[in-house]
Amino acid sequence: MNAQPIATKFISWEAPSLDTVKDSRAYNLRERLNSGEKLSREDKNWIAENINHNSYFRTAVPLRGYRFDFSDVLRKFLVKQHGQWSEYYAPDKTSLRNAIYGTINQIVEIN
Numbered sequence: 001m002n003a004q005p006i007a008t009k010f011i012s013w014e015a016p017s018l019d020t021v022k023d024s025r026a027y028n029l030r031e032r033l034n035s036g037e038k039l040s041r042e043d044k045n046w047i048a049e050n051i052n053h054n055s056y057f058r059t060a061v062p063l064r065g066y067r068f069d070f071s072d073v074l075r076k077f078l079v080k081q082h083g084q085w086s087e088y089y090a091p092d093k094t095s096l097r098n099a100i101y102g103t104i105n106q107i108v109e110i111n
Contacts, residue, residue, distance in 0.1 A: 003034040007066035010056075015065030026050070026061045026068040033073060039091060047073070048095035052088055059089050080106040 006027060009015055021027050029043055039047070047061075047070055056062040059071040074089040077096055081104050090096035093107050 004030070004069060004072060006030050006034070007063075007068045009065055010062065010067040011065040013065075018066060021064055021066060024063055026063050030068050030070070033070075039073065041094070044091040044095040045098045048090035048099040051090065052096075052099050076110040078108045078110055079104055080108075 007018060007021075007030065018027075025046060029039070029047065033039070050061045051057075051059065051070065051074065054062055057067060057069075059074050060067045060069040062068075071089075073091050075091065077088050077090060077093065078085050079088055079096070079100065081100070081102060087110075088096055088100070090099065093109070096107065097104060
């Protein structure tokens with residue numbers, strides 16, 4: 001079991017304490033992963049959606065000045081959509097398909 005920190009502060013100004021986000025989904029998922037629990041389909045879909053729809057990080061979820069890193073459960077994929085290839089991160093192909101809108105021509109996992 002490779003336990004990561006729950007979150008790291010990524011802003012240079014003052015942020016509320018990490019205790020203020022203990023009820024958030026990102027905090028709970030990171031805590032559960034650190035304790036060795038498996039992710040449900042709903043959890044994987046939530047991670048894929050929030051990883052690929054934030055403008056701060058490619059493998060983490062930002063929340064109130066904190067970075068919740070999920071890189072230990074993410075895999076890298078190339079997706080061909082509308083004639084061009086794009087890079088995405090997700091726990092698996094199914095969660096990635098749920099997070100991407102439109103027709104997907106091909107998904108390739110990059111090791």
